[in-house]
Amino acid sequence: MEILLVEDNPGDVRLTQEAFKEAKIQNQLYVVEDGVAAMEFLHQQGQYADVPRPHLILLDLNLPKKDGREVLREIKQNSALKRIPVVVLTTSGDKKDILISYDLHANCYITKPVELDQFIQIAKSIDNFWLTTVSLPGE
Incomplete structure (x- = not known):
């Protein structure tokens, strides 16, 4: 998938890639840097x-060119x-966002942690729920 x-x-991209690697998530991860490219x-x-x-x-919310809310x-x-399914993965914990x-x-909203250990736990949760437990429509 x-x-x-x-x-x-770029730091959050690397953190996500590292967390996926540490969590042993083998799925292909494509990265785009703004809402227009998305x-x-x-x-x-x-x-x-x-x-x-x-x-x-x-999906991050605060993106250049086209905001994540607009993309969503x-x-x-x-x-x-x-x-x-769209998982909002952003630094904002603002109730309004x-x-x-x-x-x-959005299918769920996750506030990004700054520590790798916490990010690995989120990656494992994403894997356990979205990539293992549920049936996705594109399968």
Whole structure:
């Protein structure tokens, strides 16, 4: 199963990749750095014409070019994309961001930890639930 990570912070990308490696998650992790690239990836446009559609999206909210909230809104309003689970994975623990994300039909909201050990636990939780336990629509 393919996972799309939408994250503009290179440190958070490395942290996510390292946490997935430590958690022994073997799934393909694609990374795009902004909301415009995320939508191009999901619509398989331009340089992303040959990529597979992801089974799961890990989405940061604070992105350049197109905000994560706007990306989430576009995903959930698009009949071809709306069934892809979106895990909001962001530094914001603001109640307003949490409410807006769920109002836009995020499948879950996780506040990113800063420590690798905590991030590994989140990666394991994502693996146990989203990649092992549930049946995803793209399978």
